[in-house]
Structure formats: C-alpha cells, structure tokens
Amino acid sequence: MNAIHQFIQDYDSSKQAGRYQISALPTLNLGDDDFDLALCSHFLFLYSEHYDFPFHYQSILEMLRVSQEVRIFPLLTLMLQRSPYLEQVIQALSQAGYQAEVTRVEYELQKGGNEMLVIRK
Ligand SMILES: C[S@@+](CC[C@H](N)C(=O)[O-])C[C@H]1O[C@@H](n2cnc3c(N)ncnc32)[C@H](O)[C@@H]1O
Secondary structure (H helix, E strand, O other), rough: HHHHHHHHHHHHHHHHHOOOOOOEEOOOOOOOOOOOEEEEEEEOOOOOOOHHHHHHHHHHHHHHHHEEEEEEEEOOOOOOHHHHHHHHHHHHHOOOOOEEEEEEEEOOOOOOEEEEEEEEO
C-alpha cells in the first residue's frame, strides 16, 4: 500500500518531467546502462504459458542492456508452479557471463511465491 501511495503522489509531476516511459519487452526504448537497477514484477515467468523461452531470455538480456542489475519476481507461473524456463534462463545467463541467483524475499503475493531472480553483470 505504501508503494501504491508513493506512486500516485509521484505520477503527475514525474510524468510531466518525462520520468515515466512506455516500452514493451523484449525491446526497451532506453539507452545502454541508463539505470543501476531494473525490476520486473509479475510479468516474466508468471506468464510462462503465454511467452516462450526466447521471449524470456531476450527480455532479460534487454533489461541487462539498460541496467547494471535486474531483479525479477515472482518465479512462479499462474498455476503456482516454478516457471519451466527458470533453470534454462539461469544456465544461459551464466554461460553468457552474468551472475544469476535465486534469493528468498519476505514478500509473498502468490502462495509460495517468495523467490526472486537477481542478475548482475
Ligand atoms: C500482472 S501485471 C503486473 C503489474 C505490476 N508490475 C505489478 O507487479 O503489480 C502484468 C503487467 O505486464 C505488462 N506487460 C504486458 N506485456 C508486456 C511487455 N511485452 N513488456 C512489458 N510489460 C508488459 C502489463 O501492462 C501489466 O502491467
């Protein structure tokens, strides 16, 4: 609820200042290394039945292009199963030279959905 209130308070002035930008993965209209941190909440992995492995991998690489670190939460599908792409994504990222690890978090919206993927360059 705190996050929602902060967002609503920030939205009008920051929209006018150009801080809110619209893009759709797997392509972001942002520059290389524009950010320290990129967050993806309830999109990648959640919709594993709708988006395939290449979409997931390309989307994560795109977030890594614009940011030093990427965090994705949760790692469950809509059926509350661990995404079938998770291990393949971690393996591909590791082979590409990124550090990828699953960490436990305090927040849990879906039952059992208390894990986050952290990827660093
Ligand atoms: C379940 S909502 C999650 C919203 C918010 N991130 C949250 O955690 O409450 C899924 C979001 O994914 C966004 N979305 C759909 N396709 C997308 C794409 N190709 N790239 C980025 N976001 C997308 C939708 O607009 C929607 O806001």
